[in-house]
Amino acid sequence: MPESQELKEHGLKATFPRVKILEILESSSVHHLSAEDVYKRLIANEFEIGLATVYRVLTQFEAAGLVIRHHFDEGHSVFELATDKHHDHMVCVRCGKVAEFHDDQIEARQRQIAANLGFELTDHNLNLYGLCARCQAR
Amino acid sequence: MPESQELKEHGLKATFPRVKILEILESSSVHHLSAEDVYKRLIANEFEIGLATVYRVLTQFEAAGLVIRHHFDEGHSVFELATDKHHDHMVCVRCGKVAEFHDDQIEARQRQIAANLGFELTDHNLNLYGLCARCQAR
DNA sequence: CCCTTAATGAAGATTATTTTCACAGTCGTC
DNA sequence: GACGACTGTGAAAATAATCTTCATTAAGGG
Missing domain, CATH: 3.30.1490.190 (Ferric-uptake regulator, C-terminal dimerisarion domain)
Incomplete structure (x- = not known):
């Protein structure tokens, strides 16, 4: 299932930044990433993007139920793909x-x-x- | 037991700011206060103090075991007096x-x-x- | 009291995140 | 496939929480 479709099913336009961010989240072996982590991985993958967009998109993903935001005692939020089972x-x-x-x-x-x-x-x-x-x- | 003594027992000089902050924490009916909350109460009590000092002192209190810092999902820390029992x-x-x-x-x-x-x-x-x-x- | 040393305040620095705004991209429509 | 309406994006500035710097002041021992 292509990311673009997944985005549309959640009411979000399939823009390039959103697709890329979703790809990063889905392909990462580490399930909990900060906005900065996502940003750095995108840059490392030669994808030009602004950090503001990463924050914006992650927040939208959270609102759409695609990801869950956690506040660990580290001073910044981390995001993980929403799965069916709570943990x-x-x-x-x-x-x-x-x-x-x-x-x-x-x-x-x-x-x-x-x-x-x-x-x-x-x-x-x-x-x-x-x-x-x-x-x-x- | 005066606050000044309590401070000394925890290895802290009994300065005016520290005594006042400890008084605020001990007298508050609300057990969980943010640095800003403490600051505002001090100002409301006609005690001139800098916000930086409040942060510094609360951090020292935490290190000294006098208070516990909680990271609720609200974007800022809240502090409560350390009691003998965890909860x-x-x-x-x-x-x-x-x-x-x-x-x-x-x-x-x-x-x-x-x-x-x-x-x-x-x-x-x-x-x-x-x-x-x-x-x-x- | 005086002196050494630690503490404070004000302002600027940091870190994490959000908002602004001009410009570019997406997608339904024709 | 091109058009246009409307949304999305990037860069930079704005916020918010917290920390650090540094010159000044206050604790507490002698």
Whole structure:
């Protein structure tokens, strides 16, 4: 499925910058990229683009439900392609590596806690921080 | 116990700005304040201070273990006095009300997950979002 | 009190992100 | 396939949060 079609299905014109950015997101082995990361990869791929456009497009992708924006404790946002399944994140505070996980027990407990507090749970955000195996070994 | 003594016990000189900022944090009914919030309260209390000093002092307080800095998905940091007990937050997406909670089962699960992923867990951040009882009734 | 050293304030520097605005590109229409 | 309306883009300037620089001032020990 070409990116251009995917964009149109989400109500976005298939412009060159948008297609390229989507390609970068889909082809990256690292699932969480900052706007700057995306920008640098585009430039490295000989694609001329402005950083402002990257920010703009990523924000549009988020609004369109194509990507999810995360605010890790790093001072900047990171984006990942929206997948069907929810997951939480474990971030290496040294190299920035991100591992994804999902835990039904925690999810259930969260619902229970929200109910106990009288809240109607609509969303949650769980991030674990620590040193990844490689960084521990250093 | 006067604030000046509390500061000294944490290895910080008891300067006027630091004492005043600590007073603001201790007297506020709202537990989570941004640097800007603290600054505005100081000014409102007729205490002349520079915003840079507020940032500097809050960062020192964090390093000294006097306060904890949270990175909520709002674009700025918020600080709260460090208490003896760790807790997570449940935030009302409509009125901003914050409820604090702690759950040993979730904490244990987090440690387990981090270990499974090969990470050394150093910190975590769990925020639940939803509608508080009052806002649901609207 | 005085002196050494650390702390503060004001302004400028940084970093991340957004907005402005003139110009170029997309896409439905003919 | 060309036309035109309207949207999208790039460059640069604007914002927002936070930090750093540097000259001045204030803590606290002696």
